[in-house]
Amino acid sequence: MRININFLQTGGVPLTNDLMATIMDAILTYNVLGDLAGNLTIISGCTITGQNVSPGVVIIDGDVLYFEGGTIVSTVYVHTEEFTKTFQDTTDKVLIIKKTVKFGSGATNHNWDDFIRLSTLKELQIELDGKADQTQVDNHEDRLIVLEKKTAPIINGGIVWAWFKPVAEIPAGWKECTNVRGKTIVGWNPNDNDFSTIGNSGGSKTVQLTVGQLPKIKFQYTRTLPWAAGSSGGFGGGGNQFNISTQDTNELGNNTPINIMIPHTIAAFIEPNF
Template sequence: MNNSNFNQTGGYPLTTERLQELVTGYKIFNAFGSIAGNYTIISGCELVGNTVKDGFIFIDGELLEFKSAVVTPTSTVVIVETQIIRQFENITIQKPVYTYRHATFGTAEISWLWSSFIRPFETKLIQNTFNSFTTLVNNLEKQVNDLQNKLSPIEQKLSTIAEGAEVNVQSDWSVTDILSPAYIKNKIDLSSPFLRKSVFNIGNVGSSGNVNDTKMTVSFPSVGTSNYMVLGALRGRSAFWNDDNDVFWTYGNEQSTSFEIFLREIVANTQDLKFYYVLIPL
């Protein structure tokens, strides 16, 4: 920076030019306010009660002393300029020799809302703030990567869904077309529990006029096993139910191609019965 050397011998040429050099020299300090930015509180200006104390603020490239004043929510900052007048030696008149400028609260044609002024953080904290920001960015990047890893399988799955796919398909058990949206895959075959379903004609039980037992053999193509259970029902003629309902039955001697049914009538009537049965493997 510029420098004045006063400590010399031989009679220093102290003129108004040398003094102006001093004024020019200290004006350079206004540049430091730009580090904080326009409309900033450089130092002081603490709020005590409803009063902003003395300090320094930066306005439009000029570092100004702030004089304490009572503040309100709508207070505006103004610049007050005072001329210092002194008597000159060789004339009888007085002239301004110094201009004192400071800021405070007031009203003027040019003013700035006090609420627009902020206090910057100390520059020595920038590194710590930067380190914290870097850590935050790294953590966010990791979270984004983790989220992307979770979303990728979902995106791949969604990409397999055809455009215009049915949202609410009505499934239908009877549909056999495997290309139909209503087709049900891996249906349970309802006939699978049964080895056989059939009807056997019994006719009359016993001989006419006598109450006795009757054994009959129910034959069929081989079901591949004799380990099964017979579930059945006797069905009579609707017009002769009072004759046909006098019979009960049981079964035995299971073979892979037949079983025996044993019937007994309670009253010696003439029946005309059919035996509806299914074979269930055990």
């Protein structure tokens, strides 16, 4: 709706109630700016210099209001002033209600820090021109989908990484995976009972060999036997006899466990904690 009122005419303009109602409708149309801007916004002026704010125009609860400015305090309020006039029927009535925003306290207060200065349409257009277009947004979305798939083991848990810094420096969102301390990680194999259950532990740093684990070996030695049974004994059949007994050889080895550790580098393992 667009209203043009041509007051500058000769003959006397009739200031009727209909004309005044039309003027009020035109004025109320400007309050649409309040709905467009949003509550507690600055649409003009209100420049801050040190501890002072210049006059300007603000939006409060959908009303476009003049702000008188002044020394900054924490809250502002809407000051309402009524002007009474004597009508033609000699009765006094409120004709004008003037609302002004001021620093201070009133029936309803608003925090000054909650007010936001709106950018101009030109500034918004310049910002929009520098933003990504829909194709770029779609490309970023596709990349995010791929990234989510790649990072799913981290987000959902179940993954550990080697950490080569002190445990005290593990970053936020991560924690040490303590159940792999002093252990290596072996691949899962459903066809081998030793490696078919995820989370199972096994193995040791050393092994103590048993007799059954020793390699097969033979010792060659020279033996001396008496003459055949029924002979008169001795090496040549004489009267000397052998003194036969069983003797143990000297012990070899110290029964020390064998170190079977592979060459390694020490690291802590960390897992997601978010």
